[in-house]
Amino acid sequence: NAGVTQTPKFRVLKTGQSMTLLCAQDMNHEYMYWYRQDPGMGLRLIHYSVGEGTTAKGEVPDGYNVSRLKKQNFLLGLESAAPSQTSVYFCASFPTGTGRREQYFGPGTRLTVT
Amino acid sequence: AQRVTQPEKLLSVFKGAPVELKCNYSYSGSPELFWYVQYSRQRLQLLLRHISRESIKGFTADLNKGETSFHLKKPFAQEEDSAMYYCALQSSGSRLTFGEGTQLTVNP
Numbered sequence: 693n694a695g696v697t698q699t700p701k702f703r704v705l706k707t708g709q710s711m712t713l714l715c716a717q718d719m720n721h722e723y724m725y726w727y728r729q730d731p732g733m734g735l736r737l738i739h740y741s742v743g744e745g746t747t748a749k750g751e752v753p754d755g756y757n758v759s760r761l762k763k764q765n766f767l768l769g770l771e772s773a774a775p776s777q778t779s780v781y782f783c784a785s786f787p788t789g790t791g792r793r794e795q796y797f798g799p800g801t802r803l804t805v806t
Numbered sequence: 807a808q809r810v811t812q813p814e815k816l817l818s819v820f821k822g823a824p825v826e827l828k829c830n831y832s833y834s835g836s837p838e839l840f841w842y843v844q845y846s847r848q849r850l851q852l853l854l855r856h857i858s859r860e861s862i863k864g865f866t867a868d869l870n871k872g873e874t875s876f877h878l879k880k881p882f883a884q885e886e887d888s889a890m891y892y893c894a895l896q897s898s899g900s901r902l903t904f905g906e907g908t909q910l911t912v913n914p
Contacts, residue, residue, distance in 0.1 A: 696849075723899070723900055725901070725902075727904075732815060732906055732907075733906060734810075734812075734892055734904035734905050734906045734907045735850075735892065735902075735904040736904070737901055737902070737903075740899060740901060742899055748899070750901070751903075782849070782850065784850075784902075786900045793900070794840070794852045794855070795852070795900070795902060797849045797850040797851070798849060799848070799849045800849060
């Protein structure tokens, strides 16, 4: 059971470049989330998904797009990276139904935009 | 809209001293609150949640609806408690709203 994994772990982009961050979970969780973590600001929700084929905006969605084509994967895209998107990105998943209802986090992706 | 505030960005105590990390919230519904911990450059882990009223690694937190607070406490801090602590409030869609975080340093 790998839990929640994120690819890549680190990335450096130039302004204007695009990239996709991949989040995968093997726990059959319905809900998945993308957060960004910035010093002094905690974690802020970018986008989330409550099931395969669905996505919704969070607190700071501008400049990002997401897709949830398969239940186990949640992709975060940056179409035209900006220095303000330099951050650590965390993915999380959450089970519905009974059992231990908590968000499970991935290890993070450290992104630098120059 | 919900909001979580952690007034202390940095907190430093000596080993064996009591520690209290403050968390205040605003939410119109019935809150479900959590404390998450992040050790150096690792993923976030759930420390405890208010509904289970558990004690994890010696930490406890009591929900005070009158003061809208959910402070985290430990009577005797250990060096391995040094970490970033986040208070979080769960709302619809099981979304979490996080506070700004408190970096706890326990000195020997």
